[in-house]
Amino acid sequence: MQKEVIKISSQDNFQKRYPGILAEKEIQDFWENEKIYKFTPDKGPIYSVDTPPPTVSGKLHIGHIFSFAQAEMLVRFRRMQGYNVYFPIGFDDNGLATERLAENELGIKPTDFERHEFSQKCTELAIKYEDKFKDLLRSMGFSYDFDLLYTTISEEVCKVSQISFLELAKNSQAYLKESPVLWCTFCKTSVAQAELDSKEVDSKFYYVAFKVDNEILEVATTRPELLCGVVCIFVSPDDQRYKKFIGKKAKVPLYNFEVPIMTDSGVDKEKGTGVVMCATFGDSTDVQWYNEKRLPYKNVITAHGKINEDVEFIGSLFVKEARKKISSLLKEKGLILKVEDIVHSVSIHERCDREIEIINSKQWFIDVLSKKDELIKAADNVNWYPEPMKKRYISWVKNLKWDWCISRQRYSGVPFPVWYCKKCFKPHFASEEELPKDPVKSPFSGPCRNCGCGEFTPEKSVMDTWATSSLTPQVNLSKLRSICGHSDKNIKNIKDLESDKFFSEFIPMGMRTHAHDIIRTWSFYTIVKSLYHLKKAPWKDLMICGFVLAKKGKKISKSKSNANFDPVLLIQEYTADALRYWAAGSRLGNDTFFDVESMKDTRRFITKLWNCSKFVISHLEDFEFSGKPDKMRLVDCWIMDKINKTIVKVSEFLEAFEVGLARRVIDDFFWKDFCDNYIEVVKERLYQPDIHGEDGKKSAQYASYYCLINILKMYAIFTPHLTEYIHMKGRLERFTKSPSIHMLTWEKNLKKDIDFDESIILFGKELEDFVSKVRKYKSERNMSMKAPLDSAVIECSREFKSYFEESEKDLIACLQLKKITYEFK
RNA sequence: GGGAGUGUAGCUCAGUCGGCAGAGCACUUGCCUUACAAGCAAGCGGUCACAGGUUCGAUCCCUGUUGCUCCCACCA
Numbered sequence: 001m002q003k004e005v006i007k008i009s010s011q012d013n014f015q016k017r018y019p020g021i022l023a024e025k026e027i028q029d030f031w032e033n034e035k036i037y038k039f040t041p042d043k044g045p046i047y048s049v050d051t052p053p054p055t056v057s058g059k060l061h062i063g064h065i066f067s068f069a070q071a072e073m074l075v076r077f078r079r080m081q082g083y084n085v086y087f088p089i090g091f092d093d094n095g096l097a098t099e100r101l102a103e104n105e106l107g108i109k110p111t112d113f114e115r116h117e118f119s120q121k122c123t124e125l126a127i128k129y130e131d132k133f134k135d136l137l138r139s140m141g142f143s144y145d146f147d148l149l150y151t152t153i154s155e156e157v158c159k160v161s162q163i164s165f166l167e168l169a170k171n172s173q174a175y176l177k178e179s180p181v182l183w184c185t186f187c188k189t190s191v192a193q194a195e196l197d198s199k200e201v202d203s204k205f206y207y208v209a210f211k212v213d214n215e216i217l218e219v220a221t222t223r224p225e226l227l228c229g230v231v232c233i234f235v236s237p238d239d240q241r242y243k244k245f246i247g248k249k250a251k252v253p254l255y256n257f258e259v260p261i262m263t264d265s266g267v268d269k270e271k272g273t274g275v276v277m278c279a280t281f282g283d284s285t286d287v288q289w290y291n292e293k294r295l296p297y298k299n300v301i302t303a304h305g306k307i308n309e310d311v312e313f314i315g316s317l318f319v320k321e322a323r324k325k326i327s328s329l330l331k332e333k334g335l336i337l338k339v340e341d342i343v344h345s346v347s348i349h350e351r352c353d354r355e356i357e358i359i360n361s362k363q364w365f366i367d368v369l370s371k372k373d374e375l376i377k378a379a380d381n382v383n384w385y386p387e388p389m390k391k392r393y394i395s396w397v398k399n400l401k402w403d404w405c406i407s408r409q410r411y412s413g414v415p416f417p418v419w420y421c422k423k424c425f426k427p428h429f430a431s432e433e434e435l436p437k438d439p440v441k442s443p444f445s446g447p448c449r450n451c452g453c454g455e456f457t458p459e460k461s462v463m464d465t466w467a468t469s470s471l472t473p474q475v476n477l478s479k480l481r482s483i484c485g486h487s488d489k490n491i492k493n494i495k496d497l498e499s500d501k502f503f504s505e506f507i508p509m510g511m512r513t514h515a516h517d518i519i520r521t522w523s524f525y526t527i528v529k530s531l532y533h534l535k536k537a538p539w540k541d542l543m544i545c546g547f548v549l550a551k552k553g554k555k556i557s558k559s560k561s562n563a564n565f566d567p568v569l570l571i572q573e574y575t576a577d578a579l580r581y582w583a584a585g586s587r588l589g590n591d592t593f594f595d596v597e598s599m600k601d602t603r604r605f606i607t608k609l610w611n612c613s614k615f616v617i618s619h620l621e622d623f624e625f626s627g628k629p630d631k632m633r634l635v636d637c638w639i640m641d642k643i644n645k646t647i648v649k650v651s652e653f654l655e656a657f658e659v660g661l662a663r664r665v666i667d668d669f670f671w672k673d674f675c676d677n678y679i680e681v682v683k684e685r686l687y688q689p690d691i692h693g694e695d696g697k698k699s700a701q702y703a704s705y706y707c708l709i710n711i712l713k714m715y716a717i718f719t720p721h722l723t724e725y726i727h728m729k730g731r732l733e734r735f736t737k738s739p740s741i742h743m744l745t746w747e748k749n750l751k752k753d754i755d756f757d758e759s760i761i762l763f764g765k766e767l768e769d770f771v772s773k774v775r776k777y778k779s780e781r782n783m784s785m786k787a788p789l790d791s792a793v794i795e796c797s798r799e800f801k802s803y804f805e806e807s808e809k810d811l812i813a814c815l816q817l818k819k820i821t822y823e824f825k
Numbered sequence: 826g827g828g829a830g831u832g833u834a835g836c837u838c839a840g841u842c843g844g845c846a847g848a849g850c851a852c853u854u855g856c857c858u859u860a861c862a863a864g865c866a867a868g869c870g871g872u873c874a875c876a877g878g879u880u881c882g883a884u885c886c887c888u889g890u891u892g893c894u895c896c897c898a899c900c901a
Contacts, residue, residue, distance in 0.1 A: 014860095016861095017863085067845095100857085198899090198900080201900095203900090205901095209867065219901085220901070221901060222900075222901070223900095224901080234901085238851095266901095267901080268901085271901070275901090276901040277901070278901080279901090282900085282901070283888095283900050283901070284900085285900080285901065286898085342901095344899085344900050345899070345900055346900055347900070369876080386830095388828095388829055389829090389896095391828065391829060392828090392829075392895090392896050392897080395827085395828065395829090395897050395898090396895070396896080396897070398897085399897060399898065402881095416891065417832090421864065458891085486855095516895085516896085519896085520897095547895095549894095572827080585837085585838085586838080587838090587839090589830085590830085590831090591894075592837095593896080595836095595837085595852080597837095598837075598850085598865085599837095600850080601837095601849065601850070603838085604849095604863060605863095605866085606863090607861065607863050608860095608861070608864085610860090610861080611860045611861035611863095611864085612860065612861075613860085614860050614861080614897080615860030615861080616860080617860095618860075647873065660838095661838095661839080664838095664848080666841065667848085667849090668848080672848095675860090675861090676865080676866095679867095680858085683859085683860095747834060756890080772866090772867095775865090775866050775867075776866080777869060777870095778855090778856085778866075778867090779854085779855065779856080779866045779867035779868085780854095780855090780866095780868090781855090782856075782868065784854045784855090784856050784857085784858070785856065785857095785858050785865070786856085786857090786858050787856095816858095
């Protein structure tokens with residue numbers, strides 16, 4: 001038999017069930033209308049947050065939601081500590097990812113347009129997606145101030161990015177150089193080391209016969225198509241087998257030109273035949289040798305991934321066709337001694353998964369290799385949460401092999417404000433006043449400062465998108481200045497900001513947050529830029545979140561196979577608060593799984609908090625919140641001390657960015673101590689003041705209100721809609737004097753071991769044990785919890801007897817006892 | 826090959842700065858109890874990866890082994 005709906009009070013605003021998604025919509029509108037999260041510069045000390053601008057490449061997935069949610073909880077915590085939180089959002093809408101989106105969605109090719117036309121189409125498309133992103137972020141209850149929004153393709157951001165470039169170029173920290181670069185022949189652009197992935201591929205080891213005088217020197221290679229580009233042969237210096245060849249010349253098969261045989265300790269005697277051919281360029285070792293040994297350069301592979309047309313046998317063929325052709329030619333001539341099937345890993349471009357080549361090309365670089373030590377030291381100026389993530393950064397920096405190539409032969413991106421003299425090729429830069437500048441659209445005026453020539457070609461490359469997003473602290477600073485009415489006109493150098501009054505307050509920013517996959521890009525590049533420009537750390541704290549993995553241990557990507565993880569649908573089905581509560585379920589930095597089953601837990605929580613609040617609030621009708629009553633019952637003192645202790649513990653975890661551990665502590669208190677024990681024990685005192693006295697009711701009202709409001713405040717960072725809805729519908733504004741739960745501050749000055757009476761917390765423990773013992777007795781006998789018992793024995797410490805006596809009436813009522821007797825432990 | 830994390834109940838994960846091993850889910854049993862059956866109470870369930878060492882005592886500290894995950898290197 002189901003119970004009838006119980007009427008709580010005449011003014012009851014509480015539906016039987018929390019209305020979920022409807023409530024969330026109502027609350028989001030309320031926040032927006034009341035501008036609850038609006039940033040106002042002069043409201044107090046600023047706590048600024050550098051949030052990751054998501055790449056506009058289609059959809060936001062559950063992984064974004066997971067890490068964004070964890071970070072946002074921290075932001076809410078800071079806000080409720082009284083900080084004036086600067087919490088912006090940006091979108092990264094320039095770069096290859098957005099180009100790909102435009103190509104796929106609009107069915108267009110960049111080569112069919114002028115650069116700025118194609119770029120324009122990308123931007124228009126990006127705006128469409130950004131609106132969707134915004135809707136989703138809003139519907140998650142993320143408390144950004146959308147007025148602080150920036151996009152990386154915008155003029156203001158372009159300007160910051162170009163200023164950075166000019167300044168680095170001026171200081172020779174950015175330089176133009178023709179040299180071997182990592183090159184994607186599919187995307188037809190240079191890329192940086194950070195954009196490489198690797199992949200295991202099936203391949204073949206060809207054992208090829210080189211001739212030295214009249215002897216055969218066997219060389220194993222996976223890339224016989226590069227024979228025409230061989231510039232040297234290397235053997236290990238202590239390899240006895242080949243001692244006699246050192247210093248001689250080897251004749252390259254098919255092509256019959258001669259190359260020197262040299263030694264290098266990097267050669268692995270065990271691998272292949274222990275003889276390596278060095279071509280320009282098969283891999284990064286070739287580049288290293290080319291640089292170290294000053295080897296000649298032979299142009300084999302073109303930007304389009306074909307063999308140079310002048311090459312005999314394989315000219316104009318794609319690399320893989322060329323490989324086939326060369327290997328069959330070698331076979332025909334009996335120059336292949338053996339072919340071995342192998343699996344080896346190759347570098348691929350993260351955007352297209354195609355194999356990377358190394359070609360000679362003129363590009364802009366930012367020097368990082370010569371500053372490795374400083375960059376490693378710079379890691380110490382930031383607090384890494386969790387700490388071990390710092391090691392990933394350090395190992396990345398240690399292993400860097402390439403300066404940061406920042407020019408991309410692409411379309412959508414920040415242009416380089418540079419023109420080159422047609423005659424002497426000297427680069428000429430735009431002046432800071434005219435930024436942002438697209439040199440393709442506006443010609444350079446004035447003669448060449450080197451040769452006097454009047455003709456120039458614009459730099460057609462655009463910048464790596466990270467060259468811009470590495471400046472988000474500066475972008476945010478610039479935004480702050482502009483909303484404060486300070487123009488950026490006088491800012492010619494990023495360094496000029498140093499004298500700015502906002503600079504010292506804003507930089508380093510309070511915290512940066514992102515998932516661990518972009519340590520080598522976003523963290524690293526931002527640290528590079530701030531080391532060069534600002535000479536200080538970009539942020540104080542760096543919070544690094546984990547990933548959401550699909551069940552198989554696979555990364556969830558944007559691919560369709562993971563459509564059941566679509567956040568929009570999940571919010572519809574389970575509410576944003578449910579997703580948020582789930583997101584707070586794991587430790588910082590740890591990867592997690594998403595399983596719809598886990599949504600059951602969160603639904604259970606939401607119902608519980610709703611019902612608990614309903615109960616407490618229904619007993620506050622005649623409650624006046626005017627300080628602590630004189631006579632507080634001990635049980636009430638206990639629960640208040642217990643929640644104070646909980647607040648301290650939760651704050652400690654949040655200070656360490658551990659939202660998951662923090663939530664667990666609140667859950668324990670809320671569910672066990674407060675709901676299952678405290679409320680049950682004081683219930684009758686609230687219902688029956690005629691039996692238990694008006695002061696007993698007042699004491700219970702005070703304690704239960706105090707706990708409820710603090711429970712709501714703590715949960716407000718996790719489930720902001722639910723807690724706000726309770727605050728609103730429960731008319732808690734009567735007591736809090738605040739329109740929103742999110743404008744309240746957490747209890748302050750609760751310091752560990754100062755504000756609590758430890759003995760009363762021990763008493764509470766014994767009280768809980770006693771309640772549990774009686775319940776167990778009834779449960780074991782299949783009795784109803786309501787069934788009366790003639791007597792029960794409290795086994796307690798002697799010192800707590802008087803405490804228990806004071807609480808006897810509560811216990812008798814709660815447990816339906818007739819008599820209580822005591823025994824001492 | 827180098828490094829980091831991790832291995833605790835069927836599942837997901839806490840925890841112990843060395844002292845009887847914890848939660849939620851799942852499962853079993855019972856219970857309508859003036860908030861909540863989307864609930865409550867109780868129960869079942871563990872060689873704390875393995876092997877040594879330190880210790881009165883080790884799941885925790887140390888050494889080694891091993892499984893898994895990730896980062897980096899490996900690309901001839």
